[in-house]
Amino acid sequence: MTWFSTARSRLAQGFATEIPPHSYALLRIVLGVVGLVSLLGLTPVEMYWPLDGLSALPSGTGTRAWVAERGLGTVAGTTLFVGLLVSYSAMIVGYRSDAAVFLSFVGQVAQTHWNNLPLSSAHQVMTVMLFCLLWANTSSVWSLDARGAVSNPPPQPAWPLWLMRCQIAIVYLSSGLYKFAYPTWRDGTAVHWALNLNAFHRFPWPLPVQLAPLEALLTWGTLGFELTFWLMVLFRRTRPLALVAGIGLHLGLFVTMELGPFSFLMVASYICYLDPNWISQVRKAAQPGPLPASRPGIDPGI
Secondary structure, rough: OHHHHHHHHHHHHHHHHOOOOOOHHHHHHHHHHHHHHHHHHHHOOHOOOOOOOOOOOOOOOOOHHHHHOOOOHHHHHHHHHHHHHHHHHHHHHHHOOOHHHHHHHHHHHHHHOOOOOOOHHHHHHHHHHHHHOOOOOOOOOOOOHHOOOOOOOEEEEOOHHHHHHHHHHHHHHHHHHHHHHHHHHHHOOOHHHHHHHOEOOOOOOOOOHHHHHHHHHHHHHHHHHHHHHHHHHHOOOOOOHHHHHHHHHHHHHHEOOOOOOOHHHHHHHHHHHOHHHHHHOOOHHOOOOOOOOOOOOOOOOO
16 A cells, blocks of 8 residues: 555654744644633633532532632632633743643643533643643744744754644544434534524524525535545645635634634644744745745645
């Protein structure tokens, strides 16, 4: 199987190579923005963060029960909120960047155990993306930490970027397999039912019957995209198609459904599939002179 051997060789080479640090810096900034917006969506603070708010009642002998017994539920919840607010803000501006990424990851995990009722699948994706970003130096460019640093920062290992790529591919593949197990996705009616559910649809109007063929095409198109995304991003020629299709999918989800920050986060994660050499030239491209040779979405190096 020649294609399998080629893909395996490219993966091994990609994990071992080094890339400019700009991809990691851009991911730090964008994930910080998405995290901050998501956090502000969980306000007012007194509704989502204290244990006597919109939260499951503490039970057993865990940390939540210990905090509740001592009447510290409001203090602990507010402290967690403020801590995440500070760490996400520090990620955006690049102040103590690596520490900010670590604290944001710890805060994400703590939030899962503190109150998971208002959280969506976007929270899980964000947690994994931050875990992958932990292993990269995100402070060498586009940060307050980089003030006065050398103009040519050292390259970074590519394997954390590959971890992100693998994670996003697994997200889509697992979602596609999960959907395929349900008859409504196989018979083409899933989009119709999703757009008519009070819990998700953005506009409370019934869809006309004449749109049934379009809804079926959207259902099967979504299923096909999620099942084949991992394969399309594996090859340079089909990677731009996968990213453009993904942006269209999540734009449609954002316009028609209430899914929180999920669409923004998934589109932001596509940064890990862009050519790191092209990202490092973005700032130079705004200056007079020849444009960078690389094109976005096509990764010649890894």
